[in-house]
Amino acid sequence: MSERSSHWQLQTIVSQLRTAREQWRAQNGRASGEQGGRELPSRAAMAEILEALCGALFPMRLGPVDLREESEDFYVGHTLDVALNALLAQARLELRYVARHNAEAESEVEARTIQIIQDFALALPGLRSLLDTDVLAAYHGDPAARSVDEVLLCYPGILAVIHHRLAHHLYRAGLPLLARISAEIAHSATGIDIHPGAQIGRSFFIDHGTGVVIGETAIIGERVRIYQAVTLGAKRFPADEDGQLQKGHARHPIVEDDVVIYAGATILGRITIGQGSTIGGNVWLTRSVPAGSNLTQANLQLDDGAQK
Numbered sequence: 001m002s003e004r005s006s007h008w009q010l011q012t013i014v015s016q017l018r019t020a021r022e023q024w025r026a027q028n029g030r031a032s033g034e035q036g037g038r039e040l041p042s043r044a045a046m047a048e049i050l051e052a053l054c055g056a057l058f059p060m061r062l063g064p065v066d067l068r069e070e071s072e073d074f075y076v077g078h079t080l081d082v083a084l085n086a087l088l089a090q091a092r093l094e095l096r097y098v099a100r101h102n103a104e105a106e107s108e109v110e111a112r113t114i115q116i117i118q119d120f121a122l123a124l125p126g127l128r129s130l131l132d133t134d135v136l137a138a139y140h141g142d143p144a145a146r147s148v149d150e151v152l153l154c155y156p157g158i159l160a161v162i163h164h165r166l167a168h169h170l171y172r173a174g175l176p177l178l179a180r181i182s183a184e185i186a187h188s189a190t191g192i193d194i195h196p197g198a199q200i201g202r203s204f205f206i207d208h209g210t211g212v213v214i215g216e217t218a219i220i221g222e223r224v225r226i227y228q229a230v231t232l233g234a235k236r237f238p239a240d241e242d243g244q245l246q247k248g249h250a251r252h253p254i255v256e257d258d259v260v261i262y263a264g265a266t267i268l269g270r271i272t273i274g275q276g277s278t279i280g281g282n283v284w285l286t287r288s289v290p291a292g293s294n295l296t297q298a299n300l301q302l303d304d305g306a307q308k
Contacts, residue, residue, distance in 0.1 A: 039093065040094070041093045041177060041181060043181050043184075045086060046182055046185065049083050049090070050166065055075075055079055057128050057131065058128075061149060087117055091117055094177045095109045095175075120170065127169065131165055133202040135148050138151045141205045142207055156191070157190070157205065157206030157208070157212075159186060160187075163182055164183065164186070166182060171196040176197075182196065183195060191209065191212075192209045192211075195214060195216040198214045198217070198218040198220065198232075200220045202223070203224075204222075204223075205225045205226075206225075206226055207226070207227050208228040208263070210228050213230075217249070217252045218253055221255060221257035221258070224257070224258070228263050230263065230266075231268070233268050235269030235286055251269065254272045255267075255272075256272065256273060256274055257275045257276070258275055259273050259274075259276065259277050259279070260278045262280050265280070266285070267283075267285045268286050269286050271287055271288040274291030274293055275292070277294070278293070278294045280297060
């Protein structure tokens, strides 16, 4: 240990941190040093994987700066090979962790992990086509957009949706932790919080985007456009007999096709926003509305003057 390090009492601090780790493991039923290696996936590794996947999906826009079209296929193939093998390693960590803590046999984990990543790889061309509809929706939905290239390179809503499309596939495939890590990487970069469980249709556009929150059980139709600070959230969180929050219940809104939701609107609970509706800025909504509705703060007043 260097002379400078001695200023920090590192031996004492390291010892105390070890004690804290051991106490936490004991409290949570973890045997200290039972694996000898990393148990859980790495956020840093997932960030590299996602960056590589974005480059493979849109090589001449999100790939390396010196890429040329004649070497595009080689770049995509090489990048996918590296990224998918890295994703396989992270998926293996998640599934082994789940198997250990659920007292399940780990013998079938490897085959299941390989199958999940194979299916993910085969889904990438379809995801690219789906993302093309999102890019076009952003371009056509924003008069300030000068090209689809500008949208893809610059718009935080597009980055968030790319991550979501990838994360949603992982979520449905049985890798919820990797999916959540992927979503939170985009959240950190864009300020847009989309739970990977949310179901989102084609041609989805988030304009500006900062502060958008979309919950796990939200269902969004096709050609939906939302603006910054919109929340599609839960109205209440039912608890069980022990006071623990119940999980897995459908608790977020259903937004049908061709809906526009303007900035600051808060829509809570398992309610339905009918097809073709427009929800104005800063509206607070906890009831379903029929197709073709046009809601603003002013027209949320009932006949007796009470607000609903």
